[in-house]
Amino acid sequence: MIKQWLQRNLKGDAVLWGIVLMFSLISVAVVYSATGTLAYKQKDGNTEYFLFKHSSLIFIGLAFMWLAHKIDYRYYSRLSLVALILSVPLLLYTFFFGSNINEASRWITIPVINQTFQPSDLAKLALISYLASMLSKKQNNLDDWKRNLLPIFAWTGFICALIALTNTSTAVLLFLTSLLLMFIGRVPMKSLAVFVIAGAMLGGVGLAAGQRLGTAISRVEAFFDESETAFQLEQSYIAIATGGVVGKGPGNSDQRDILPHPYSDFIYAIILEEYGLLGGVLVLFLYLALLYRGLVTVTKSNGAFGGLLAAGLSFSLVLQGMINMGVAVGLGPITGLPLPLLSMGGTSLIFTGISIGIILSVSRTVKAEETLGPTAKVTANA
Numbered sequence: 284m285i286k287q288w289l290q291r292n293l294k295g296d297a298v299l300w301g302i303v304l305m306f307s308l309i310s311v312a313v314v315y316s317a318t319g320t321l322a323y324k325q326k327d328g329n330t331e332y333f334l335f336k337h338s339s340l341i342f343i344g345l346a347f348m349w350l351a352h353k354i355d356y357r358y359y360s361r362l363s364l365v366a367l368i369l370s371v372p373l374l375l376y377t378f379f380f381g382s383n384i385n386e387a388s389r390w391i392t393i394p395v396i397n398q399t400f401q402p403s404d405l406a407k408l409a410l411i412s413y414l415a416s417m418l419s420k421k422q423n424n425l426d427d428w429k430r431n432l433l434p435i436f437a438w439t440g441f442i443c444a445l446i447a448l449t450n451t452s453t454a455v456l457l458f459l460t461s462l463l464l465m466f467i468g469r470v471p472m473k474s475l476a477v478f479v480i481a482g483a484m485l486g487g488v489g490l491a492a493g494q495r496l497g498t499a500i501s502r503v504e505a506f507f508d509e510s511e512t513a514f515q516l517e518q519s520y521i522a523i524a525t526g527g528v529v530g531k532g533p534g535n536s537d538q539r540d541i542l543p544h545p546y547s548d549f550i551y552a553i554i555l556e557e558y559g560l561l562g563g564v565l566v567l568f569l570y571l572a573l574l575y576r577g578l579v580t581v582t583k584s585n586g587a588f589g590g591l592l593a594a595g596l597s598f599s600l601v602l603q604g605m606i607n608m609g610v611a612v613g614l615g616p617i618t619g620l621p622l623p624l625l626s627m628g629g630t631s632l633i634f635t636g637i638s639i640g641i642i643l644s645v646s647r648t649v650k651a652e653e654t655l656g657p658t659a660k661v662t663a664n665a
Contacts, residue, residue, distance in 0.1 A: 344636035351640025418468030444489030530559030
């Protein structure tokens, strides 16, 4: 009975559904532990507050993922440009009037529910969808610079520059993802080289005009300064070293009381402390498995748009995860990027759910076409 219900309602890659479920369970356990100190500071010791809040957001994210996977992925091509245009005033409004947290105006506070929203999450999803749509439509005319490549390059550079006003790491991540997507979409190498130079210049202008130039420079300098270790990274090292191979056990972290943002930016350090090297390897394996299942969907997709869309979203999520984990173990400058599917967050969990839902939508259509043949294009929309 349950199996039949799951088969009717959860379409697409079953392995990917399982990966997301495992991430969700791990996230609830680790965030509950990592927010213990925060609960005593902000909620008078009510440790269940953040547990229920985070669990609720995960369920909402899963609901959006389910809804996104029920929609035929081709519709996202039509919505991408609208979402991209909408994200521009939202990013500008955030820069001038957004809620300032940690010296950066990245959030808009939604009235009534008092929930923060990052327009960069919408812009990132919209840009990847737009690039996949444009590249799939222009596959045979990618040598035409003015008509085909200029709009792609202009939108990418403009959106990344707007994001760089308040969030350097997200802008760089989106730029790299876009570059990778263009490479997969067969944009000529000479054109890509021009895009990299122009994008770096435009991003530099956005960074210089924004709020994070000083912070970005100081973090890069701190990373290359061998004489001193940044406080966050020092505490992360202690968490990792004391975790050992099997860890201290769930809820037994000591560094959560000292490490800044142990429930978001440095949640991987808490995972390594409580679950040890084995837990850290498991999380790494899950991200690699997510990437692999995304690429399986890419290779099986019959249409260029579906393949490029699944590739862009898969690389975006996994690349962000790798950067976050790399920062926690000292392989890169400190960033403000959360760990996708694991860190405590607000609307970021919803947009992550939508991203995976879109990948599942592509997978769902592929499976329907494999099973039913040519008639699946009609059936898959039901």
